[in-house]
Amino acid sequence: MNAPRAAPASLALLPTCIDAVPVATSLARQLDLPLAAMGTNPALCEEFDLLLLVSVPGLALQLTRRGLAGGPAAGSGKAPRRGASQALPGPVRVDFGSDGMRHRRRSGHNELLGRAIGVSARRRLQVVDATAGLGRDSFVLADMGCKVMLCEREPVIAAMLAQGLQAALASGDEWLLQAARLMILVAADARDLAPPQLASTDVIYLDPMFPARDKSAAVKKEMALFHILLGEDSACRDADDLLLWAIAQDISRVVVKRPPRAPVLAGRKPSHSVAGKAVRFDVYVRRALS
Ligand SMILES: C[S@@+](CC[C@H](N)C(=O)[O-])C[C@H]1O[C@@H](n2cnc3c(N)ncnc32)[C@H](O)[C@@H]1O
Structure with a gap:
């Protein structure tokens, strides 16, 4: 993982299936955050650093390609080649029964x-x-x-x-x-x-x-x-x-x-x-x- 940034990251909510769209939409409104387009692939995402994945069973926070690179591609020079997929660490969730x-x-x-x-x-x-x-x-x-x-x-x-x-x-x-x-x-x-x-x-x-x-x-x-x-x-x-x-x-x-x-x-x-x-x-x- 690259050096942490000094400023808070950009974040969007991503519904992972059609059934999660209503929950994602209302949570986005509540948290005052944008919604990412359904189907966005975190490993290719250069618009946001983090995605809050909204599925029917719950929420999970996922790093994106841009977050992994330490910020917008233009500024950091660290982003992987455009279009190239990259292995990201898996999402983080609150799961007390894990x-x-x-x-x-x-x-x-x-x-x-x-x-x-x-x-x-x-x-x-x-x-x-x-x-x-x-x-x-x-x-x-x-x-x-x-x-x-x-x-x-x-x-x-x-x-x-x-x-x-x-x-x-x-x-x-x-x-x-x-x-x-x-x-x-x-x-x-x-x-x-x-x-x-x-x-x-x-x-x-x-x-x-x-x-x-x-x-x-x-x-x-x-x-x-x-x-x-x-x-x-x-x-x-x-x-x-x-x-x-x-x-x-x-x-x-x-x-x-x-x-x-x-x-x-x-x-x-x-x-x-x-x-x-x-x-x-x-x-x-x-x-x-x-
Ligand atoms: C290192 S994490 C704590 C991890 C936690 N002990 C666990 O077991 O998952 C620190 C958390 O404290 C929160 N935090 C820091 N200062 C706070 C404050 N003054 N009031 C409420 N939350 C705060 C941060 O937002 C962050 O989520």
């Missing part, structure tokens, strides 16, 4: 997060996930018994989350249902939450975006898409401010997910950190969890 989520649960990868948040069998914690993204950390926390408010300020990602939650609630899978019933989505900037919305919150959780380390960075497909969708600079710049907002709230603790060797946010030393090989959770304790 094999990846099931594996994450079985493999014990969730233990560090649970420890950092303070999950215990004795109490049901209320967590605000202030950077919900594709909702995977939120789902893991709900699966551990927390009540989770998912805040997502990017409308396209919030729409994907809403659809993923709906699908989980309609799945008939008791595991998915139990967790999804503990999750509530707020499509807004977390810093705009009104005090009553935070009233019974124990923990604010932050997983802000961080800059890709280099061009070949091991940023996952999803994060690479986020960098393109949101614009790396603006998305990463807010992270310090978000921590300062979170630790000013009347709650028990703030937990921040960071890459293992990344600096702390806003120069604020955490009370302690819970670190693994691939991730570190900085924990800012305000008072004991009740």
Whole structure:
């Protein structure tokens, strides 16, 4: 994947079949985004960087040829030869029942997060996930018994989350249902939450975006898409401010997910950190969890 751009990308909705046209049209209106012509091939698309694929079962975000090249062909000089098809990474969707989520649960990868948040069998914690993204950390926390408010300020990602939650609630899978019933989505900037919305919150959780380390960075497909969708600079710049907002709230603790060797946010030393090989959770304790 090429270097992430500084500005947000261009995006359109693409209905993938005739039955999806009404949903795509109304969602395009709601999100104030254009509709791409049905049949557009992402691997040849030079009009948009990303396409939100709308099918009858759901939404998926797909990089295009232009997005892969890092922007309009004329400006970047990196686009492949006109007319040539190119292998693109597959689309990204919110799928709480995916094999990846099931594996994450079985493999014990969730233990560090649970420890950092303070999950215990004795109490049901209320967590605000202030950077919900594709909702995977939120789902893991709900699966551990927390009540989770998912805040997502990017409308396209919030729409994907809403659809993923709906699908989980309609799945008939008791595991998915139990967790999804503990999750509530707020499509807004977390810093705009009104005090009553935070009233019974124990923990604010932050997983802000961080800059890709280099061009070949091991940023996952999803994060690479986020960098393109949101614009790396603006998305990463807010992270310090978000921590300062979170630790000013009347709650028990703030937990921040960071890459293992990344600096702390806003120069604020955490009370302690819970670190693994691939991730570190900085924990800012305000008072004991009740
Ligand atoms: C790195 S992703 C989070 C990934 C997520 N933890 C997961 O498990 O899928 C960061 C997300 O936070 C969102 N975000 C950043 N600042 C925010 C804010 N102040 N309020 C709400 N959402 C925010 C971004 O739009 C992006 O979707």
